[in-house]
Amino acid sequence: MEQDHLLGRHQPLTRPTRQDAILLAAHGERHAEAGNHRVAHIAAALAARGIAPEIGYGFLNGMPSIPAALAAIAADTVSVYPLFLADGYFGRQRLRELLHTAGTPRLRQIRMLSPLGLDPALAPLVAAKAEAAAKARGIMPDQATLILLAHGSHRGAASQTATENLARQLAACARFREVKCAYLEQEPSLAEACADAAGPLIIAGLFMSEGLHGGGDVPRVIAALGRHDPIFIGNLGTWPEVADVVAAALMRVEAGGAKSDQVSTLDPIGALR
Numbered sequence: 242m243e244q245d246h247l248l249g250r251h252q253p254l255t256r257p258t259r260q261d262a263i264l265l266a267a268h269g270e271r272h273a274e275a276g277n278h279r280v281a282h283i284a285a286a287l288a289a290r291g292i293a294p295e296i297g298y299g300f301l302n303g304m305p306s307i308p309a310a311l312a313a314i315a316a317d318t319v320s321v322y323p324l325f326l327a328d329g330y331f332g333r334q335r336l337r338e339l340l341h342t343a344g345t346p347r348l349r350q351i352r353m354l355s356p357l358g359l360d361p362a363l364a365p366l367v368a369a370k371a372e373a374a375a376k377a378r379g380i381m382p383d384q385a386t387l388i389l390l391a392h393g394s395h396r397g398a399a400s401q402t403a404t405e406n407l408a409r410q411l412a413a414c415a416r417f418r419e420v421k422c423a424y425l426e427q428e429p430s431l432a433e434a435c436a437d438a439a440g441p442l443i444i445a446g447l448f449m450s451e452g453l454h455g456g457g458d459v460p461r462v463i464a465a466l467g468r469h470d471p472i473f474i475g476n477l478g479t480w481p482e483v484a485d486v487v488a489a490a491l492m493r494v495e496a497g498g499a500k501s502d503q504v505s506t507l508d509p510i511g512a513l514r
Contacts, residue, residue, distance in 0.1 A: 262295035262316035266307055266336050267324040269300025270453055277303045279450050279478055286484035292491055301331060307339040318350045322487055326358035326447050329399030358403040362486045364410035371443045374474045386438040387417040390431055391447040393424025425454060431462045441470040449478030
């Protein structure tokens with residue numbers, strides 16, 4: 242199946258040990274109910290596969306910080322996988338700034354991978370989760386409208402661009418009656434997107450955790466619809482299959498199969514003086 246191939250399930254569970262370390266970088270939140278533990282679960286799943294000698298994780302907000310996580314890694318070459326659902330400010334600028342300002346005892350080579358939100362394996366994963374949820378309730382997927390609920394922003398187009406790209410891929414598979422986008426912080430809102438949506442609604446949250454947005458705003462706006470038919474399939478970052486997506490991306494890089502626009506090399510990070 243296409244999904245199994247993209248998720249690397251045709252590959253052996255464990256891979257030959259690579260020389261670079263893996264650093265999972267996430268936005269995170271600082272409050273106790275942030276759901277940052279989801280990233281730790283992904284790191285543990287990758288470690289169980291044995292795909293790298295070291296696997297760490299850090300947050301822009303939360304602990305460990307990105308600099309602290311990098312400092313804890315011994316390897317001289319580090320592949321950074323951004324657990325962001327868009328290629329916006331936090332991935333393109335803030336993460337790189339934090340990596341460059343992290344003082345280390347020696348020179349390091351840093352490879353930055355494309356963020357999770359742009360991974361080609363996401364569309365088949367979302368489709369499979371939505372189909373399974375519909376069929377479990379006796380609903381034919383082609384009678385349902387799939388809604389991608391994302392953060393959105395009035396300050397940049399990255400979230401909208403990534404969400405619309407995912408929606409186009411899902412629409413192309415022709416499994417659902419319609420695929421629509423909705424946002425928390427820009428138009429269309431979930432209520433606006435659902436106003437003329439036909440059939441049962443299947444809603445996928447494009448968030449990495451059940452924190453402030455995923456655990457608070459998303460349930461609130463779904464409840465505010467006042468409809469009896471929404472099926473919420475959870476926030477993407479909480480799905481255990483996300484670890485398969487990340488593992489497959491890392492294996493592609495290791496095998497040299499990643500496209501040139503999916504990996505970039507930062508200037509070596511200088512040693513502490």
